[in-house]
Amino acid sequence: xxxxxxxxxxxxxxxxPAGYTAALYTARANLSPLVIEGFAWGGLLxxxxxxxxYPGYPDGVMGPEMMAEFRRQxxxxxxxxxxxxxxxxxxxxxxxxxxxxxxxxxxHRALAVVLAMGAEHKKLEIPGExxxxxxxVSYCATCDAAFFKDRRTIIVGGGDSAMEEAIFLAKFxxxxxxxxxxxxxxxxxxxxxxxxxxxxxxxxTPYVVDEFVAxxxxxxxxxxxxxxxxxxxxxxxMSGAFIAIGHEPQSELVAGQVxxxxxxxxxxxxxxxxxxxxxxxxAGDVVDHTYRQAVTAAGTGCMAALDAEWYLRDxxxxxxxxxxxxxxxxxxxxxxxxxx
Numbered sequence: 598x599x600x601x602x603x604x605x606x607x608x609x610x611x612x613x614p615a616g617y618t619a620a621l622y623t624a625r626a627n628l629s630p631l632v633i634e635g636f637a638w639g640g641l642l643x644x645x646x647x648x649x650x651y652p653g654y655p656d657g658v659m660g661p662e663m664m665a666e667f668r669r670q671x672x673x674x675x676x677x678x679x680x681x682x683x684x685x686x687x688x689x690x691x692x693x694x695x696x697x698x699x700x701x702x703x704x705h706r707a708l709a710v711v712l713a714m715g716a717e718h719k720k721l722e723i724p725g726e727x728x729x730x731x732x733x734v735s736y737c738a739t740c741d742a743a744f745f746k747d748r749r750t751i752i753v754g755g756g757d758s759a760m761e762e763a764i765f766l767a768k769f770x771x772x773x774x775x776x777x778x779x780x781x782x783x784x785x786x787x788x789x790x791x792x793x794x795x796x797x798x799x800x801x802t803p804y805v806v807d808e809f810v811a812x813x814x815x816x817x818x819x820x821x822x823x824x825x826x827x828x829x830x831x832x833x834x835m836s837g838a839f840i841a842i843g844h845e846p847q848s849e850l851v852a853g854q855v856x857x858x859x860x861x862x863x864x865x866x867x868x869x870x871x872x873x874x875x876x877x878x879x880a881g882d883v884v885d886h887t888y889r890q891a892v893t894a895a896g897t898g899c900m901a902a903l904d905a906e907w908y909l910r911d912x913x914x915x916x917x918x919x920x921x922x923x924x925x926x927x928x929x930x931x932x933x934x935x936x937x
Contacts, residue, residue, distance in 0.1 A: 604706045604916070605631045607905050608698050609676075610683045610850070611713035613640025614891045615881025617667035617676075618898030619711045619905075624674035626906050631707070632676050633683045633700060639664030640715045641882070642891060645731065650740065651891055663891075686710075688854045692875040693914025708915055709876045709905040712855070712863060713898060714847035716882035716889070721753065721840060725809030725817075733817020734809055738762040738839050739890065742769045745837040751776050751820060753806055754841035760788040762841045767795045774799045774833065776806060778825055804831075809838060846883045855879070862886050870901040875912070878904050 607623045609616050612634035623630040637643060645660030654663070672678060685699040688710065696710045718736040720726060726734055735741040738752075742765055750770040752763045755777035767773045775792065780802045782789055792798050804822045807830075812818025819834045846861045855872045856864040863879040865871055870878040880897035882889055909915055 602706070604695060604708060605629075606707065606909060607631070607709045607711060607902075608633065608696070608705055608707040609711045609713060610686070610698060611635065611640070611715055611847075611881070611883070612638040612668070613642065613664070613713065613715050613881060614667060614895040615715070615883075615898035615901070616640070616711070616713035617664070617671045618895040619713060619880055619902040620671035620676040621667075621674060622899050622902030623711075623905060624671060624676040626902070627675075628906065628909070630676050630711075631679065631705060632671065633679045633681065633698060633705075634668075635682050635714075636680060638668065638678075638680060640894075641718070641736075645737075645740065647744070648740070648891065649743065667895075683850060686850055686854065688851065688874050688877050690874060691914070692912050693916070694876065696876060709878070709908055711870075711898075711901045711905055712848075712851060712872070712877065712879040712883055713881045713901070714850065714883045715894075716844040716846040716862075716886075718840065719843045719845055721806060721842070723806060723808055725811065726840075729809050729811060729817045732811075732815065733836055734838050734840070736840050737889070738766040738841075741837075741839075742766045745770050747771045748836040749833075750774070750835050750837035750839065751801075751806075751833060752839045752841055753777075754843075755779065755781075756783040756841070756843070757785055757788045758843070759841035760784045760792045762839050763792050763798050764795060766837075766839060767797050770797070770837070772797050772799065774801050774835075776801045776804050776820075776822060776833075778805045779803050801833075806838070844882070844886065844889070846886075848883055860886060870897055870904050876905075876908055876915075878908075 606628040607630040609632040620632045642660035642664050647657045649657040681700045687697040695706050698705045746769045749772045751774045753776050763773050803825045808821040810819045823830050848861050878901040880901035881894040
């Protein structure tokens with residue numbers, strides 16, 4: 598790229614609630630963000646049907662519809678969208694450095710970067726899982742448990758997340774069967790005991806799920822399971838199956854540049870979205886392995902936008918942001934937003 602090409606104020610890598618909220622806030626700060634949103638823009642909510650727990654939607658909303666509204670709102674205020682994948686990044690290590698993001702052979706440069714690549718649910722990769730996604734197969738009991746009131750359900754997994762999902766689901770479902778491939782559980786003792794104390798939670802070990810099968814109405818009807826020691830097969834009739842075997846943060850793009858934890862999530866400073874690199878911020882599920890909700894992702898997207906804005910305002914080494922006259926940082930633009 599020629600040296601005289603414009604340098605972006607902010608590049609947002611990713612979309613979903615975190616990426617689009619970061620785009621919205623930086624756009625309204627007149628920073629004209631460039632959003633490399635990916636082909637599968639919208640994140641995990643593109644794979645979700647009814648969303649009933651996001652504030653402002655009293656009648657619920659379809660996940661893809663909600664993401665389309667987030668996207669349209671960011672565009673309304675000047676966010677520019679690239680519907681393609683970021684393929685490589687080079688992140689500066691010094692304040693005021695220029696960060697580089699490639700989409701194929703096209704290089705984009707920026708003073709600040711917001712990482713919002715999200716995470717993917719780990720999948721069983723078995724027949725029927727993809728076909729019945731959103732039609733009985735789910736990856737979030739907190740999101741979908743209410744749809745299975747008085748129904749028979751299963752949880753697949755053996756860690757704390759699986760126990761938490763089972764305990765929450767048991768408030769709604771008639772029965773919850775935890776299916777795990779080993780007799781031993783990775784879950785902490787206290788979480789395992791809490792699950793065992795629920796009268797409508799059962800345990801099926803050592804079993805794996807081999808296939809999900811649709812009922813006559815096209816929704817999930819049963820799961821074919823197999824004992825890993827004896828090979829014995831069984832069929833479990835149920836209406837809902839929740840896969841709780843973990844998440845994979847989509848952080849490969851920045852591995853070796855920003856600090857990651859042992860599970861691949863981007864590390865940020867406490868009470869902020871700042872990474873270990875100046876001018877690089879992270880938000881949403883690529884950071885969060887605890888809550889993983891659309892509303893919390895949107896909240897951290899807002900935080901990342903404000904952190905990026907304040908970085909550009911307060912770092913002496915940062916060149917004058919594009920579109921502003923040299924030495925004249927408009928007070929209205931750079932004033933710290935009023936607290937509600």
